[in-house]
Amino acid sequence: MEFIRNFPFFSIMLCMFCAIICSVLRRKAAQYFTLAVLFTVMILSGALLYNTYNDGGSFVYYMGHFPAPWGNEIRGGCLEAIFALFISTVAFLSVLAGGKAIEYDIEDKKENLFFILVCLMTSSLLAMCYTNDLFTGYVFIEINTIAGCGLIMVRQIGKSIVTAVRYMVISMLGSGLFLIGVTLLYTLTGHLLMSNIQESVSELIRTGDYGMQLTIVIGLMTVGLAIKAGLFPFHLWIPDAYGQSNVISSSLLSSTVSKGYIFLLIKIYFRTLGLEAIEKSGVLNVCFALGIVAMIMGSVLALNEKSFRRMIAFSSIAQIGYIFMGIGIGTKEAVTAAIFHIFAHGLTKSLLFISSSEFTEGSHSKSIDDLKSLGYKYRYSALCYSIGAFSIVGFPLLGGFISKLLLGGAALGHGPMQWIALLALAVSTILNAVYFLRTVVYLFIPKEHVDENNKSADHGDHDIITERAKNNEMEKSEKLLQLPGMHCPRYVFGITVLVLLNFLLGLCSGPIIDIIEQGLGIFD
Amino acid sequence: MWNLIHEHLNDLVAVALFVIGFGDLLFQKNMIKKIIGLNIMDTAVYLLLASQGYIEGRKAPIVVDGVRDAAAYINPIPSGLVLTGIVVSVSVTALLLSLTIRMYRKYHSLDLDYCLMMARHEDKVNG
Numbered sequence A: 001m002e003f004i005r006n007f008p009f010f011s012i013m014l015c016m017f018c019a020i021i022c023s024v025l026r027r028k029a030a031q032y033f034t035l036a037v038l039f040t041v042m043i044l045s046g047a048l049l050y051n052t053y054n055d056g057g058s059f060v061y062y063m064g065h066f067p068a069p070w071g072n073e074i075r076g077g078c079l080e081a082i083f084a085l086f087i088s089t090v091a092f093l094s095v096l097a098g099g100k101a102i103e104y105d106i107e108d109k110k111e112n113l114f115f116i117l118v119c120l121m122t123s124s125l126l127a128m129c130y131t132n133d134l135f136t137g138y139v140f141i142e143i144n145t146i147a148g149c150g151l152i153m154v155r156q157i158g159k160s161i162v163t164a165v166r167y168m169v170i171s172m173l174g175s176g177l178f179l180i181g182v183t184l185l186y187t188l189t190g191h192l193l194m195s196n197i198q199e200s201v202s203e204l205i206r207t208g209d210y211g212m213q214l215t216i217v218i219g220l221m222t223v224g225l226a227i228k229a230g231l232f233p234f235h236l237w238i239p240d241a242y243g244q245s246n247v248i249s250s251s252l253l254s255s256t257v258s259k260g261y262i263f264l265l266i267k268i269y270f271r272t273l274g275l276e277a278i279e280k281s282g283v284l285n286v287c288f289a290l291g292i293v294a295m296i297m298g299s300v301l302a303l304n305e306k307s308f309r310r311m312i313a314f315s316s317i318a319q320i321g322y323i324f325m326g327i328g329i330g331t332k333e334a335v336t337a338a339i340f341h342i343f344a345h346g347l348t349k350s351l352l353f354i355s356s357s358e359f360t361e362g363s364h365s366k367s368i369d370d371l372k373s374l375g376y377k378y379r380y381s382a383l384c385y386s387i388g389a390f391s392i393v394g395f396p397l398l399g400g401f402i403s404k405l406l407l408g409g410a411a412l413g414h415g416p417m418q419w420i421a422l423l424a425l426a427v428s429t430i431l432n433a434v435y436f437l438r439t440v441v442y443l444f445i446p447k448e449h450v451d452e453n454n455k456s457a458d459h460g461d462h463d464i465i466t467e468r469a470k471n472n473e474m475e476k477s478e479k480l481l482q483l484p485g486m487h488c489p490r491y492v493f494g495i496t497v498l499v500l501l502n503f504l505l506g507l508c509s510g511p512i513i514d515i516i517e518q519g520l521g522i523f524d
Numbered sequence B: 001m002w003n004l005i006h007e008h009l010n011d012l013v014a015v016a017l018f019v020i021g022f023g024d025l026l027f028q029k030n031m032i033k034k035i036i037g038l039n040i041m042d043t044a045v046y047l048l049l050a051s052q053g054y055i056e057g058r059k060a061p062i063v064v065d066g067v068r069d070a071a072a073y074i075n076p077i078p079s080g081l082v083l084t085g086i087v088v089s090v091s092v093t094a095l096l097l098s099l100t101i102r103m104y105r106k107y108h109s110l111d112l113d114y115c116l117m118m119a120r121h122e123d124k125v126n127g
Helices: A001-020 A027-057 A078-105 A110-131 A134-152 A160-191 A194-206 A211-229 A238-244 A249-280 A283-304 A310-331 A332-363 A379-393 A398-409 A416-443 A446-458 A464-482 A489-508 A511-523 B002-007 B010-027 B033-051 B076-109 B112-126
Strands: A061-062 A071-077
Touching: A001 A027, A001 A061, A001 A078, A001 A446, A027 A160, A027 A511, A071 A110, A071 A211, A078 A110, A078 A249, A078 A332, A078 A511, A110 A134, A110 A283, A110 A446, A134 A160, A134 A249, A134 B076, A160 A194, A160 A211, A160 B076, A160 B112, A194 A211, A194 A249, A194 A446, A211 A249, A211 A283, A211 B010, A238 A249, A238 A283, A238 A310, A238 B010, A249 A310, A249 A332, A249 A489, A249 B033, A283 A310, A310 A332, A310 A398, A332 A379, A332 A398, A332 A489, A332 A511, A379 A489, A398 A416, A398 A489, A398 A511, A416 B010, A489 A511, A511 B010, A511 B112, B002 B010, B002 B033, B010 B076, B033 B076, B076 B112
Parallel strands: none
Antiparallel strands: A061 A071
């Protein structure tokens, strides 16, 4: 047990050093090295989870052996461990499955730089997850932003540069607000460590001093992190960022990076400031309201979207709304549901992004209309994509169903809130079903049907020569289609594991909910 | 009133600077002005931190002439935070500037909205 307490530190440092070493490796070596490190982190997090869950407690690890008010601390409990396991699993599977896409998205001899970013991002997420110190949290937020910016602009096309600039500007607004929030909190309490802050804040609440200032601090931190996570009114950068970049980047950004900020926010709410201060400030109602609006608006925007990957990105906005709605309800069940939704959405979204890449790369088109009958060509991807879509819509047996069930159950018994929450859940689910099942139906339209439609569209005054030319062109494009392709054993393995994990979340949700509840229980 | 302002002058200036910087970062179209806004915003936070950590009549916490009493020195943590913050803001500024250079090379403009429009147009042309 004593040795296992080093594991959080090991995982953060392993990823950091891997990032440094990747800068001198060749591209294949960098890729395999990153995969190995991510796999190791997965095992370390798994071992930590097993231990902390059986142990039932949490521990504090002094960095550099300086005790509490002076040193920097890492805290490990089963919630942190399962979140770290989630991050490393998604990162490992994304790199494993999307590895082929790197070859044609990134300039030659620069592939190793991409893996620096992946490692840096994972390590900063792990640090945000484990840290017990708010200022360390801020520093790693910035590192994460920088890595995320790099991930967005790995494809060196014009739009990705503009998107990256926009992402940076909006993120800087968020981190500026968060930084001043931390500063004000430090001047109020005199501490930066989460557990010490909690003592001071409960003292402040007991005496009733500085109520206004505490509210301002909570507001600043919430808005700062909500901007970074991409909650509804601050979502403008999401569709471009997820829709433009490389497959691995989109998968990592949507399923882990935004969730890291939300996890930090949960830690700040329930561990640093305490539920009492949060409830007093009324910020939970704001989270709830914005979450509801995001659930509806994200789905409506996705419905109107013509581009395939951007549609999936818009659906992320709706899913982040679900999570904020759960946090906004504020009870233990609701936060458990929100955290479960973080996992369910993360695993589903990475599956969707990766399996959809074969259609977009294969058909050289981003449009949803061009998906028609591609399901027959890329059978396995289409099958996995459909399972992901079903999970997001909330079909039973899959992760999305359980999280919606938990969210709905947690909303019950909260007066007028419950009707709003349940109605929003229902409307958002229907909209989800409309736009996701539309793509699934498009994928499986029989081929003859599409050809007939095309023929009837331009029938009339075309003679044999143009017909022949057209056929030739079709053959050519068919050949072109077969050139790139994501299909290779590791891709199949990666998305298969993601599908299985989705089923695991749906079928064995009990133990996972137990872990989350236990982790939340020992948060204070 | 005047006394109150005098007492909290640093805080007031910090808040004013923060608002100016935040507004610049949010509303300016020119990338360079945005980056200047970012730096003003960060500087405001450092001013707030440094002034909160300073206690009138005390020295920097470096033992020189054998005085070991904590009451003789200021709290070193805010200064440490300012230094860390400066490092973060320098690296972010460098990254943003390099991105701006790339954007300028591509679209010959520093106007973010214009570049976004051009990029969208380009996207449409390419399908």
